[in-house]
Amino acid sequence: MLLLGVAVAAAFVALAEWRGGTTAVRIYGVGLVIAALGYVVFAGLSGGDDWLFTEIGGALIFAGMSVAGTRGPRVVLAVGWALHAGWDVGLHMVAGADFVPQWYVQGCVGFDLFVAGAIFVTTFGCARTAQDRSKGA
Numbered sequence: 001m002l003l004l005g006v007a008v009a010a011a012f013v014a015l016a017e018w019r020g021g022t023t024a025v026r027i028y029g030v031g032l033v034i035a036a037l038g039y040v041v042f043a044g045l046s047g048g049d050d051w052l053f054t055e056i057g058g059a060l061i062f063a064g065m066s067v068a069g070t071r072g073p074r075v076v077l078a079v080g081w082a083l084h085a086g087w088d089v090g091l092h093m094v095a096g097a098d099f100v101p102q103w104y105v106q107g108c109v110g111f112d113l114f115v116a117g118a119i120f121v122t123t124f125g126c127a128r129t130a131q132d133r134s135k136g137a
Contacts, residue, residue, distance in 0.1 A: 001103045005110025012111070013118040028077045028119060029066040035084055035108065036062035039092070039100060046099035054097075058087055074123045081116035085109050 016027040036059040043052040062080055069077030085108075091097045092105040 001106035002110040005107035005112075006114045008107070009111040009114035009118075013115060017118075017122060025070050025074055025077065028074075028081070028115065029070040031115070032066045032069075032077065032080050032084065033059070033063050035081075035112065036087075038104075038108070039087075042100045042104075043097075048099060051097055051099060054091070058091075062087075074119060078116045078119035078123065081112050081119065085112035085116065088112060 012027075012031060016024040016031075019027060036055075040052070040055045040059050043055040062084060065076055065080035065083070069075075069080060088105050088109045092100050093102075
């Protein structure tokens with residue numbers, strides 16, 4: 001499932017980068033919120049109030065990172081996606097939040113890490129290349 005998450009993320013990143021500019025940034029930001037809300041839905045369907053409040057709290061944190069990353073440095077979005085992978089593993093693999101199917105968690109980890117990496121590469125890789133070209137390297 002991890003590889004399926006990576007494959008879906010590759011299509012997501014391709015769409016965002018094809019759109020480019022501020023639209024790509026918005027796509028990454030909205031995607032981060034949707035990824036967090038997915039767990040809220042699972043918690044709500046399970047009927048476990050403790051986990052529901054935990055997931056809502058997480059969604060609020062990731063929504064804040066989404067806003068910060070779409071209005072400020074793009075790297076905040078990359079960090080948000082990487083932290084979401086940690087949320088996936090920490091809460092849904094290690095802490096035993098069993099209301100989420102493991103196939104979903106595994107796919108989400110692959111998706112999150114791929115998107116985080118792609119944002120880092122497109123943010124820093126392209127900027128460095130342009131800087132190197134301006135120096136004649």
